[in-house]
Amino acid sequence: ETGVTQSPTHLIKTRGQQVTLRCSSQSGHNTVSWYQQALGQGPQFIFQYYREEENGRGNFPPRFSGLQFPNYSSELNVNALELDDSALYLCASSPRAGRGVRSTDTQYFGPGTRLTVL
């Protein structure tokens, strides 16, 4: 059983550019959540995808968007990059029984993508 994987590992972009980060969920997991972790801070929830639909969103602007594919892998897209977008982006996968069902299943995190915006 493979764990959560993310690509790329590191990325350098300039202000105003667009970026796409990718996440492959753990086998059997239908839910992917994305988090942003700025240096010296705890992770902050960006959004979650359950069975290809957005299922909850944090306090991030619309230029942060995502997708989930039929195989439950996911992408995070960020448009019009700003310097403050520099962070470690983490994805986490978990199995959920339903959209509004509170789950006791663990969210398993990937190693993250380090994004630097110059």
Add this chain to the structure above:
Amino acid sequence: AQSVTQPDIHITVSEGASLELRCNYSYGATPYLFWYVQSPGQGLQLLLKYFSGDTLVQGIKGFEAEFKRSQSSFNLRKPSVHWSDAAEYFCAVEVPNQGGKLIFGQGTELSVKP
């Protein structure tokens, strides 16, 4: 609004000494609580979780945590620290009805002296 506070930004303990990392949460209902550990350049690894039942929960690597509703706390403990425990520790609470959103504390960096 839900929040998690980890009062200690950085803690240093000697190898073999006991450890307690503090976590306080603000939450209106029965919280789902977690402790994660993050080594440099790594993702987050779950140490333990509390959903209900016994308020003392055991985790991996010899860690345990105690849920105290009256104090809104979920402190992490280990009786004897090993040098390999040096890392960043995060306490988190899950927000229901918001897609399983986790709210994390700012983290506590643990250093271990030989």
